[in-house]
Amino acid sequence: MQPVLDSIALLGRSGLDKVAAIGRSGMILAHAIVARPDPVQSFPLLIRQLYSVGVQSMIIIIVSGLFIGMVLALQGYTLLVDYGTEQAVGQMVALSLVRELAPVVAALLFAGRAGSALTAEIGLMKTTEQLSSMEMIGVDPLRRIIAPRFWAGFISLPILTMIFSAVGIWGGMLVGVEWLGIYEGSFWANMQNSVDFFDDVVNGLIKAQVFGLVVTWVAVFQGYDSIPTSEGISQATTKTVVYSSLAILGLDFIMTALMFGDF
Amino acid sequence: MDFFDDIIIDIKQLTFSRGGRYIYKDVDIRIPRGKVTAIMGPSGTGKTTLLRLIGGQLKPDSGSILLDGDDIPRLGRSELFDVREKMGMLFQSGALFTDMTVFENVAFPIRVHTKLPEDMVRDVVLMKLQAVGLRGAAQLMPSELSGGMSRRVALARAIALAPALVMYDEPFTGQDPIAMGVLVNLIQKLNQALGHTSIIVSHDIKETLSIADYVYIIADSGVIAQGTPDQLQQVDSEQVRQFMLGLPDGPVPFHFPAADIATELMEGC
Numbered sequence: 001m002q003p004v005l006d007s008i009a010l011l012g013r014s015g016l017d018k019v020a021a022i023g024r025s026g027m028i029l030a031h032a033i034v035a036r037p038d039p040v041q042s043f044p045l046l047i048r049q050l051y052s053v054g055v056q057s058m059i060i061i062i063v064s065g066l067f068i069g070m071v072l073a074l075q076g077y078t079l080l081v082d083y084g085t086e087q088a089v090g091q092m093v094a095l096s097l098v099r100e101l102a103p104v105v106a107a108l109l110f111a112g113r114a115g116s117a118l119t120a121e122i123g124l125m126k127t128t129e130q131l132s133s134m135e136m137i138g139v140d141p142l143r144r145i146i147a148p149r150f151w152a153g154f155i156s157l158p159i160l161t162m163i164f165s166a167v168g169i170w171g172g173m174l175v176g177v178e179w180l181g182i183y184e185g186s187f188w189a190n191m192q193n194s195v196d197f198f199d200d201v202v203n204g205l206i207k208a209q210v211f212g213l214v215v216t217w218v219a220v221f222q223g224y225d226s227i228p229t230s231e232g233i234s235q236a237t238t239k240t241v242v243y244s245s246l247a248i249l250g251l252d253f254i255m256t257a258l259m260f261g262d263f
Numbered sequence: 264m265d266f267f268d269d270i271i272i273d274i275k276q277l278t279f280s281r282g283g284r285y286i287y288k289d290v291d292i293r294i295p296r297g298k299v300t301a302i303m304g305p306s307g308t309g310k311t312t313l314l315r316l317i318g319g320q321l322k323p324d325s326g327s328i329l330l331d332g333d334d335i336p337r338l339g340r341s342e343l344f345d346v347r348e349k350m351g352m353l354f355q356s357g358a359l360f361t362d363m364t365v366f367e368n369v370a371f372p373i374r375v376h377t378k379l380p381e382d383m384v385r386d387v388v389l390m391k392l393q394a395v396g397l398r399g400a401a402q403l404m405p406s407e408l409s410g411g412m413s414r415r416v417a418l419a420r421a422i423a424l425a426p427a428l429v430m431y432d433e434p435f436t437g438q439d440p441i442a443m444g445v446l447v448n449l450i451q452k453l454n455q456a457l458g459h460t461s462i463i464v465s466h467d468i469k470e471t472l473s474i475a476d477y478v479y480i481i482a483d484s485g486v487i488a489q490g491t492p493d494q495l496q497q498v499d500s501e502q503v504r505q506f507m508l509g510l511p512d513g514p515v516p517f518h519f520p521a522a523d524i525a526t527e528l529m530e531g532c
Contacts, residue, residue, distance in 0.1 A: 041375070133358035136318050137372045137420075138347035140340075 025221040031142040032150040032220070045148040053114045053149065053216075054156030058163065060113050061106055065097075065164035068105060069171030072096055076172075077180050086176075087186035091194040093172035094165075098195060098204040099260070102165040104252050107211035110157050111244035115219035118149055119240040122223025123233040131224075146220050153216025154209075161208035203259045210251060215244045266477055271296040271428060271460045272317060277326035279309070279316060286312050287323070288484040294428075299454050299461040301471045304481035305506060310464040311355070313481070314430045317462070318350060319343045330428070348376055351421030351459075355433040357413035359405040365392070365416050366401040372423045391419040395449060411442025415449065422453060428460045429453075435467040443467075447474055468507060480506060 076092040122145065125131050131141045169191070176182045195201065219240045226236035272294035279287045286309035294300050302310050315321045317328055319335045328335040333346050359368050369388045373379060379387070392398040395415040405413060414434060421429055431450065435443050451474040454461045465471045472478065472492040480488040480495070480503055488495060488503045495507065504510070521527070 128361070129354045129356050129358035130360055132315075132320060133352065133354055133417075134360075135320060135344075136347055136350060136352040137375070138344050138350075139372075139375050140344055 021225065024225060025217065028142060028146060028221050028224060029150075029217055031140075032147045042148065045144070046151055049148045049152035050156060053118065053152040054160065057110055057114050057156065057160060060109055061160045061164050062167050064105060064109055065102070065167035066171040068101060068164075069093055069097065069168030069173075070175045072101075072168070073172035073175035073180075077176060077182070086180075086182055088190050089176045089182055090169075090172065090187035090191040093176070094169055094191045094195050095200060097165045097168045097172075098200050100204075100252070100256070102161050102168060103204050103207035103211060104248060106161045106164040106208065107157060107215060107248045108245055110153075110160060110211075111215045111219070111241055111248065114153065114156070115215050115240045115244050116237045118153070118216070118219040119223040119226070119237045120233055122146070122149070122220060123226035123228070123236050126224065126226060127228040127230075127233065141224075146224060150216050150220050153219065154212045157212030157215065158205050158208040161205065165204070199259075203255075206259075207252065207255050210255065211248050214247045214251065218244045218247065266295040266298065267293050269296045270294060271331060272462075273327075273329040274317075275327050275329070277316070277323050277328065279312065279321065279323045279326075281312075285484040287316075289326070290485050292479055292486065294460060294462060295477060296460050297458055298476040299451070299463060299474050301475035301478045302462060302464045302481060303466060303468065303471060303478060303506070304487075306466065308481045309484075310466075310481055311432050314352065314432055314462065314464055317430065318347065318352060348424060349427045351424070351426040351429040353414065353417050353421045353429070353431045353434055355436060357405070357410075357417040359408075359413055359417055359420070361405050363405075364401065365397065365403050365405070365408070368405070368416060369420045369423055372420065376424055387423070388419075391423055392416075394422075394453065395419045396445070409442075411438050411445065414438075414442075414446060418446075418449060418453075422457060422459070425457060426459060428462070431461065431463045431465070433465055434463065435465055435470050443470060450474060468509070482506070 072093045073089050076089045077086050080086045080088055080092070122131075125141075125145065131145065134141045134144060173184075173187060177184045177187050222236040222240045222243075226232045270293045272292070274290065274292040274294075277287050277290045277292070278285070292302075292313075302313055304310055312321065316323055317330070317335065319338065322336050327337075330346060330349070333342075335343070335346065338346060359365075360371065363371065366388055369391050370384050373384050373387055377384075389398055389401070392401055395418055397412060397415055397419065400408065400412065400416070405416070408416065418434075434446050434450065438446060447470050450461060450463065453459075454474075463471055463475065472495075475492055478488075478490065478492060478495055479486050482502060488498050488500060490498070495503065498504070
């Protein structure tokens, strides 16, 4: 009987821990969002974080976007050429990218590159007592450390997604037009006719904005809430990538159903 | 004059537990203003926890911690950050901001809490660094400093805003004899020159007693002895004597509680 009771108690404790963690993450998000910005001190911090979170993620975004656009064009061509509709490659590449692949893949890459770095950085600051010393100096680390990183991630991901789409389309053009010989006029005209700014581009950016919020929220929370040991940071970094990736894929399905589902 | 005519911190009936174990139970501690008070005791008795309770980083189960009349555990988040401007804390690891130079680290609290022009910030920082003997290291990064230098920079940062209270968490741990001597000297001289109150948490008996005006010895969830360093030498308690003389065995046993060794060895046969 005792082992059963112990298991139930363990389950209950684990449930309470999860609820408490959700509560703490909500508090952190609330502080990051409502923190009174001090333009003189906050703006340079935000710029520095935009550089390390956004600008330094550009290489991986550009290279990935280029290859994904090229692969899409190649796959699309081999499929469409059988039906004599290879002119639609541009349309296929653009729609796939702006609606789905750019927001999702850019967010997954962002979680792996910038999210894990944010978690590790904040976790290490906690381990080395830098956050505690900041508190004792009378500076709230949620405003000084967490808020600029959160806003930098929130702002960066939609921009990175746009770059991903643009480079991907260019990669598709390189393969489709320059290599496989699709007529350039048809490539661009089909794309222009089929891609709607609000239905496709804006909806894709809304997805990117939601992913930016979720990934950065998970990353800063995991870092701030990490156990201050080397193992704790390792676990927190892993959790950031796993939770962010699952959240991106799950939310993508829900948003796709809401935006593009015709029920 | 009595030590406790003027007290800066008054801790009353403090109880704090973690993981079902009492760290402090109904503890009363008073810290006299302008003096060096040492909190000593064996490892794991909650000395650093006490500093975190005073700093408001931990909340007690019950009891009050009055800093100049402000009850720390009952302050709101923003009030707590305001009160912390009266405190400076030297962490065991130094806890310097690793992305800033030594100069920037010391300037940080000044820039955040004052609106001094930049040339005055520079002067104040250089004076603080001069006081700890590291003006020449102003442009170094924390990764380029030795452990002792890191603590001296952290000390300069802790006193940057001339706080009323400076707390030192294990300042002598892991220091070579020269660095230790420098730190002992600095803590004493800065306390005298700046007139602030110092709380030193340490288990380095000789160094701490050489500069402390008053000492609390913490063990078994409470204060087991208190007094001036001279008074403590006369305390007739086996537990205090074991700690003061550094005896390996006594009321604090050498062995962690375990089953009889013969029984345990025979179990494997």
